[in-house]
Amino acid sequence: MTKEAARYFVSRLVTTVLVVFGAMLLLFSLTTIVPGDPATALLGPQATPEYARRFIEDMGLDQPTYIRLAKFFGNVVTGDLGIDVISGRSVSAMVWSVLPSTLILTFSAIGLAVLLGVPLGIFAATHRGSVVDHVLAFTSVAFIAVPSFVVAIFLLLIFSIWLDWLPVLGAGREGDFWDQARRSILPIVSLSLAWIGFIARLVRTSMLEVLGENYIRTSRAYGLSERLVTYKYALKNACIPTIAVLGVGVGRLLGPAVLVEIVFARPGIGRLVYDAVTSRNYPVVQGAVLVVVIVFVVINLIVDLSYSAIDPRIRRGTTSQSQAK
Amino acid sequence: MNALREALVVLRRVCVTFAGGTGFIIVLAVLAFALFAPWIAPQDPDRLDVLHRFAGPSAEHWLGSDQLGRDLFSRIVFGASVAMAVALTAIAIALSTGTLLGVLAAFLPPRSERLILILFDVILSFPNLVLALAIVAVFGPSTTIVVAVAAITLAPNFGRVARAQTLTLRNAPFLEAERILGASGWRIVVHHVLPNILGPLIVLASMDIPIVITIEAGLSFLGLGVRPPLASWGVLIQDGYQFLSDSWIPVVVSSLTLAIATLGFTLFGESLRDAVDPRIGRER
Numbered sequence: 001m002t003k004e005a006a007r008y009f010v011s012r013l014v015t016t017v018l019v020v021f022g023a024m025l026l027l028f029s030l031t032t033i034v035p036g037d038p039a040t041a042l043l044g045p046q047a048t049p050e051y052a053r054r055f056i057e058d059m060g061l062d063q064p065t066y067i068r069l070a071k072f073f074g075n076v077v078t079g080d081l082g083i084d085v086i087s088g089r090s091v092s093a094m095v096w097s098v099l100p101s102t103l104i105l106t107f108s109a110i111g112l113a114v115l116l117g118v119p120l121g122i123f124a125a126t127h128r129g130s131v132v133d134h135v136l137a138f139t140s141v142a143f144i145a146v147p148s149f150v151v152a153i154f155l156l157l158i159f160s161i162w163l164d165w166l167p168v169l170g171a172g173r174e175g176d177f178w179d180q181a182r183r184s185i186l187p188i189v190s191l192s193l194a195w196i197g198f199i200a201r202l203v204r205t206s207m208l209e210v211l212g213e214n215y216i217r218t219s220r221a222y223g224l225s226e227r228l229v230t231y232k233y234a235l236k237n238a239c240i241p242t243i244a245v246l247g248v249g250v251g252r253l254l255g256p257a258v259l260v261e262i263v264f265a266r267p268g269i270g271r272l273v274y275d276a277v278t279s280r281n282y283p284v285v286q287g288a289v290l291v292v293v294i295v296f297v298v299i300n301l302i303v304d305l306s307y308s309a310i311d312p313r314i315r316r317g318t319t320s321q322s323q324a325k
Numbered sequence: 326m327n328a329l330r331e332a333l334v335v336l337r338r339v340c341v342t343f344a345g346g347t348g349f350i351i352v353l354a355v356l357a358f359a360l361f362a363p364w365i366a367p368q369d370p371d372r373l374d375v376l377h378r379f380a381g382p383s384a385e386h387w388l389g390s391d392q393l394g395r396d397l398f399s400r401i402v403f404g405a406s407v408a409m410a411v412a413l414t415a416i417a418i419a420l421s422t423g424t425l426l427g428v429l430a431a432f433l434p435p436r437s438e439r440l441i442l443i444l445f446d447v448i449l450s451f452p453n454l455v456l457a458l459a460i461v462a463v464f465g466p467s468t469t470i471v472v473a474v475a476a477i478t479l480a481p482n483f484g485r486v487a488r489a490q491t492l493t494l495r496n497a498p499f500l501e502a503e504r505i506l507g508a509s510g511w512r513i514v515v516h517h518v519l520p521n522i523l524g525p526l527i528v529l530a531s532m533d534i535p536i537v538i539t540i541e542a543g544l545s546f547l548g549l550g551v552r553p554p555l556a557s558w559g560v561l562i563q564d565g566y567q568f569l570s571d572s573w574i575p576v577v578v579s580s581l582t583l584a585i586a587t588l589g590f591t592l593f594g595e596s597l598r599d600a601v602d603p604r605i606g607r608e609r
Binding site for chain 1 (some may be wrong): 443448461543
């Protein structure tokens, strides 16, 4: 690793740690700025006085803010996200048990989006101005614009209720891979649709940009086949912006995933947070949201670093993309 | 006057394309629904008629009725005013605070600048709906919280654009000249920086409208945003989804409305961006 690469690595790492600390501070301060008595606010008006008092003692809410903050940071660093106020279970255990399901959902959605979006984008770029190109351009915007949970509702109506092709709700029986896979199809498709459109457009734009470069003209002048020029020389460089976006993509999908999990009644981190919000169980919300943020930030970090390894211009900050960041 | 003429030229450039024209028509329709809801809606959106629940489309109920016999078309028309009120308020707040912080960041010493940028990064490290859930968990669901959440999650985008635009201006010769003439920092920002960075920010604002509509509808669909009986599109979708086994019409009609509205605003926003400056906001 060169000195320059090392410096970039360290500065990205420091920013990531600062951002995670910032997120923790934000989640923590939400509990302190809540209007009124924290116990009533967090437990709801139904809580009995004894329960509220026990809750305050258990959560350490009677201690000064800075001590609670220090405790919160200390606990998180050792992997302790607190205790569920209702069931008394450890929040970390609850999050760990549902996190894989959500991650599989979002990664599959991104995978599907790449699988369909990249070929569509290449096709549109190599057939620029054709009818198919125009149709693709319009459908891409439509896919991007329509909220995922609306797509989810329509897919559910059409494929599960009217056509009765796919099972409606739930994640499937434990250990039955085919059942689980069948029940994952609609959630994955509804999440990925927006990103199919997004990636198709991105690939089309960067392909057109790359195809106009001098080295492509030179390869053509050398008599290389169009296929070789497109797929070997152009695609490689056209993919770089797409890779950069994928990291953001997994994180951006975690939001819509909450809604899609609820539409399809699947267990997952979205379902966990939603149930915790409706039962006013803030420690679970706090822990689960923090894990979502950490996953998002770490994926971004990995993508940024691998991206800068592929394209050294990034860490020198000489491209427009890195300046915009 | 000049600004108005310029705006009309841009608008014409938006409307000549198929995408831009379609978007503009949808945007106009939603705005008309929102502004003139009491006159457009054929019935009171809250009037119950339990004997005629889940009625199909008819002359009396153009789009049928919901689980309490309320007229669906009227509720959708009033839903537009909820969506627009939330979207425009949230974006106005995000635009002003984001721009303020962004311009400030560009003029402050590096250490304070870095602090503001990290604040932006922290907010952007939450997927917007997830941050919304955390905030709702503490404050409880309400329309005000929806507006606040949308404003908080969108402000960093305005801040980044405002900062980047200001940085390109900061050392421009005409600002240098102003400074030498003794203009105050405040005067430079208000009279010279803001007018020059406003274009991209307005484009960004128009592209954020569908995002706010989606946040509002998503939260309301979860029962954590706008509260029933107020007819938000998200509330309508939630009602329809709960009574899916009785009738599929309400959920289809209300989800289609939301889909068409977000599509229209996206088409309009993107065409506006292309008409003003194709380079802005491409990364999103």
